Amino acid sequence: MPATANADPVENRVSDWARCFDRRLEDLVMAAEVGPPAQEGGRPAAGADGQRRLWEAMRYSLLAPGKRLRPYLLCRCCELAGGTQETALPVAAAIECVHAFSLIHDDLPAMDDDDLRRGRPTCHVKFGEALAILAGDGLLALAFELMAGGAADADRAAALTRQLAAACGPAGMIGGQADDVCGEGTAPDRVLTESIHERKTARLFEAACRMGGLAAGARGAVLEALGAYGRELGRAFQIADDLLDVTANADTLGKGVAKDAAAGKQTYPRCVGIEDSRRAARAHAERAVAALASFGAPADDLRELAVFATRRSR
Amino acid sequence: MPATANADPVENRVSDWARCFDRRLEDLVMAAEVGPPAQEGGRPAAGADGQRRLWEAMRYSLLAPGKRLRPYLLCRCCELAGGTQETALPVAAAIECVHAFSLIHDDLPAMDDDDLRRGRPTCHVKFGEALAILAGDGLLALAFELMAGGAADADRAAALTRQLAAACGPAGMIGGQADDVCGEGTAPDRVLTESIHERKTARLFEAACRMGGLAAGARGAVLEALGAYGRELGRAFQIADDLLDVTANADTLGKGVAKDAAAGKQTYPRCVGIEDSRRAARAHAERAVAALASFGAPADDLRELAVFATRRSR
Numbered sequence: 011m012p013a014t015a016n017a018d019p020v021e022n023r024v025s026d027w028a029r030c031f032d033r034r035l036e037d038l039v040m041a042a043e044v045g046p047p048a049q050e051g052g053r054p055a056a057g058a059d060g061q062r063r064l065w066e067a068m069r070y071s072l073l074a075p076g077k078r079l080r081p082y083l084l085c086r087c088c089e090l091a092g093g094t095q096e097t098a099l100p101v102a103a104a105i106e107c108v109h110a111f112s113l114i115h116d117d118l119p120a121m122d123d124d125d126l127r128r129g130r131p132t133c134h135v136k137f138g139e140a141l142a143i144l145a146g147d148g149l150l151a152l153a154f155e156l157m158a159g160g161a162a163d164a165d166r167a168a169a170l171t172r173q174l175a176a177a178c179g180p181a182g183m184i185g186g187q188a189d190d191v192c193g194e195g196t197a198p199d200r201v202l203t204e205s206i207h208e209r210k211t212a213r214l215f216e217a218a219c220r221m222g223g224l225a226a227g228a229r230g231a232v233l234e235a236l237g238a239y240g241r242e243l244g245r246a247f248q249i250a251d252d253l254l255d256v257t258a259n260a261d262t263l264g265k266g267v268a269k270d271a272a273a274g275k276q277t278y279p280r281c282v283g284i285e286d287s288r289r290a291a292r293a294h295a296e297r298a299v300a301a302l303a304s305f306g307a308p309a310d311d312l313r314e315l316a317v318f319a320t321r322r323s324r
Numbered sequence: 325m326p327a328t329a330n331a332d333p334v335e336n337r338v339s340d341w342a343r344c345f346d347r348r349l350e351d352l353v354m355a356a357e358v359g360p361p362a363q364e365g366g367r368p369a370a371g372a373d374g375q376r377r378l379w380e381a382m383r384y385s386l387l388a389p390g391k392r393l394r395p396y397l398l399c400r401c402c403e404l405a406g407g408t409q410e411t412a413l414p415v416a417a418a419i420e421c422v423h424a425f426s427l428i429h430d431d432l433p434a435m436d437d438d439d440l441r442r443g444r445p446t447c448h449v450k451f452g453e454a455l456a457i458l459a460g461d462g463l464l465a466l467a468f469e470l471m472a473g474g475a476a477d478a479d480r481a482a483a484l485t486r487q488l489a490a491a492c493g494p495a496g497m498i499g500g501q502a503d504d505v506c507g508e509g510t511a512p513d514r515v516l517t518e519s520i521h522e523r524k525t526a527r528l529f530e531a532a533c534r535m536g537g538l539a540a541g542a543r544g545a546v547l548e549a550l551g552a553y554g555r556e557l558g559r560a561f562q563i564a565d566d567l568l569d570v571t572a573n574a575d576t577l578g579k580g581v582a583k584d585a586a587a588g589k590q591t592y593p594r595c596v597g598i599e600d601s602r603r604a605a606r607a608h609a610e611r612a613v614a615a616l617a618s619f620g621a622p623a624d625d626l627r628e629l630a631v632f633a634t635r636r637s638r
Contacts, residue, residue, distance in 0.1 A: 043495070060506030061499045061523075068494060115461060120453035139434035140505045143457065147429060147464065148494035148502075154468045155489035164478035171485055175469035180382060180462035181357070185375045191454045192374030209375075 020318040023311060028078035031085075031102065036073060038103045042152055060141075067137040067145035068152070072110040074128045079315075080105045080214060083243075084222040086312060087236045090305050093226025100156050101170055101225050105218050107153035108178045112187070112214075114146040121191060124269065150178070169224050177217030186210030195274040200281040207248040207278070208241075215244030235301050239312065242298035246319040249291040252277040253284065254322070291320045334632040337625060342392035345399075345416065350387060352417045356466055374455075381451040381459035382466070386424040388442045394419045394528060397557075398536040400626060401550045404619050407540025414470050415484055415539050419532050421467035422492045426501070426528075428460040435505060438583065464492070483538050491531030500524030509588040514595040521562040521592070522555075529558030549615050553626065556612035560633040563605040566591040567598065568636070605634045 017025070043065050081102035088098035117124040117132040118139065125135050134142035157170055176182055186209025193202055219240030223233045255270045256279050270277050278287040298316040302309040331339070357379050395416035402412035431438040431446040432453065439449050448456035471484055490496055500523025507516055533554030537547045569584045570593050584591050592601040612630040616623040 042493075060501075060503035061494075063506060064494055064499055064502035111461075115457055118454075118457065120457060140432075141502060143429055143432065143434060144498055144502050144505070146461070147425075148498045150461065150464055151489050151493035151498060154485055155493050158482050158485035158489060164482045167485070168472050168478045168481040171468055171472035171481070175465050175472060179356075179465035179469050180375075180378055184458055184462045184465060185378055187374075188378035188455060188458050189374035191458070192377060 018318055018321065020311070020314045021322075024077060024079065024082050024315070027082055027085075028076070031078050031081055031099075032073065034099055035081075035103050035106060036069075038100060038156060039069060039072065039152070042155060063137065063141055064144055064148055067133055067141045068110075068148050070136060071114050071127075071133045071145060072107060072149060074110075074130060076106075076128060078106060079247075080109055080218040083215065083218040083240060083312070083315075084225070087219045087222025087240075088226045089222075090309055090312075091223040091226035091228035091232055091236065093222075093228075098222055098225045100159065101221055104153040104157040104174065105214070105221065107149040107156065108174065108183075109214065111146045111149040111153070112178070112183055114142055114149070116187060118142060121187070122269070122273065153178075163227075166224060166227065170221055173217050173221055173224060177213045182209055182213040182217075183211075186213070190276065193276040196276070198281040199276060200278075203276040203278055203281050204245075206276055207245055211248040211251075212241045212244035215247070216241040219243075231304075235304060238301035239298050239316075242294045242301060243316050243319060246291045246294035246298060246316060249278045249287055249294065250319055250322055252279055253287055253291070256284065288320070295320045332632055332635065334625070334628045335636075338391060338393065338396050338629070341396055341399075342390070345392050345395055345413075346387060348413055349395075349417050349420060350383075352414060352470060353383060353386065353466070356469060377451065377455055378458055378462055381447055381455045382424075382462050384450060385428050385441075385447045385459060386421060386463060388424075388444060390420075390442055392420060393561075394423055394532040397529065397532040397554060397626070397629075398539070401533045401536025401554075402540045403536075404623055404626075405537040405540035405542035405546055405550065407536070407542075412536055412539045414473065415535055418467040418471040418488065419528070419535065421463045421470065422488065422497075423528065425460045425463040425467070426492070426497055428456055428463070430501060432456060435501070436583070436587070467492075477541075480538060480541065484535055487531050487535055487538060491527045496523055496527040496531075497525075500527070504589065507590040510590070512595040513590060514592075517590040517592055517595050518559075520590055521559055525562040525565075526555045526558030529561070530554040533557075545618075549618060552615040553612050553630075556608045556615060557626075557630050557633060560605045560608035560612060560630060563592045563601055563608065564633055564636055566593055567601055567605070570598065602634070609634045 084102045084105055085095045085098045089095060113127060114133045116122050117127055118134055124132050126132065130136075132142075133145055137145065153174065154171060157174060158167055178184060180188075186206050189202065189206045190210060193199070193206065196202075216237045217240070219236040220233050223236045228236070252270065255277065271280065278290065282290070295316040298319075299313045302313055398416045398419055399409045399412045403409060427441060428447045430436050431441055432448055438446050440446065444450075446456075447459055451459065467488065468485060471488060472481055492498060494502075500520050503516065503520045504524060507513070507520065510516075530551045531554070533550040534547050537550045542550070566584065569591065585594065592604065596604070609630040612633075613627045616627055
């Protein structure tokens, strides 16, 4: 989502941050491509073609223009909890790798079969299905590699790894995608839809915010508050995404439109209609704002982001 | 590979160990399915159908009869380095999850398109392609979840995570699969074949042995020796696998035969012929045995395993 004169001020702020983050993200991925040091079992790559094309496919999807919301949340929550963005960067890169992995695999022909993503051909359209599957796999593994190498404190690294693995694993995001795929073509079911939103989106938003706190050494109530913010924001965003699929056009969305409805997906508007979906998104955004009560003015941008989450779907 | 009266004694020993390990593996997976504790952001599963089928697909592939060589190596190397098998179990379960993930994704229609694995329908034949992709993803994420929760010592947990992520990531196993897929149909190339063997197989064998050492708190020369053993054993095994594809029949192999040749894969026999492949496997096995020189009699079973690696391909 490029920053333009017409864009929302919140969107502009996140977008400016995202372009700085992208440079660091690219550096971290380049360092990973060079490989781990020899004492950890790494050896120079033989430069085979598949290897090179795999990294190309990974970079294509990871570095594609994107909102970088999860890394933004992670870095800002780290600051709110008393840490620095610098501490949080490898962890923020890791969560963006997980997000990119999920997009590549969700777009595959066997899943949502999407040809467009962020206005460009999806990974399997560009590189073929085999490399796209492997690029997703590679980004998931890279996430854990970045994270294990990133934290100075081993206790924090272990807590961060547990948090990310649980959020993206079979009980989290990957499980949500399984529910999403298996729920296609069945009757609209609000409980199932909310469970899919919870797992596919809210868990990773929640994890991003908690991981920001963890990277700063936060515990207890601070982690809970940040996690609650992320979870409610994630729910609001996913409902807004469902609404955008119904109300937007391909130019503004950068991907296929009304594909969810055509695929018989479980979506919020299908379950409760457009107006009630907007009300639900606003309610989640309000709860996200309320969760930040103890953080005062430094959390204003995150509060605005929650309000923006509902505004963008109009 | 069931233990039978006709099986090799080394095979019997590993097979007996594997059946005990399988019970622990099943327990660890069941505990993961119940979910992380609430304080880590886990909440009870809503019991949606996709979620349930995802775990079913993961268990189907992970708990399918198998040699469990990587966990065996990991646990035995942990003992050789002065640790206990109990310490190593969650880490051993994690490496088997990574192995199962790689088998599921390698078998997919877009990759090797295999219908049979360990004598049973492959995951995508049994559960469909979407769930098979997600089951692989889920097992990869679960591996890191098990590992981060498993080690008592956070420094060791971080080192173990780095080691596993590097071995299975884009510079390791996943990169090797990319070379394998992209190398199909090209002229036989020994350097490329050795690089594929190195990444697809040897890195994870090496990581298994090093991780056993790491779980016991080993460093330096001990880790190097265990890693060298695993690497050479992995190379010997992969050449033997290539040979089995040419010389075995489907009953003994439990999967399709001569599929590598039909697919125009880069294999050792295609590059150097059957006799030179056997010689190369023996040379790697001898180097594996030599790497264990400092461990004395307690490492005899691992030495026998290296010899068995070449014997099974006759």
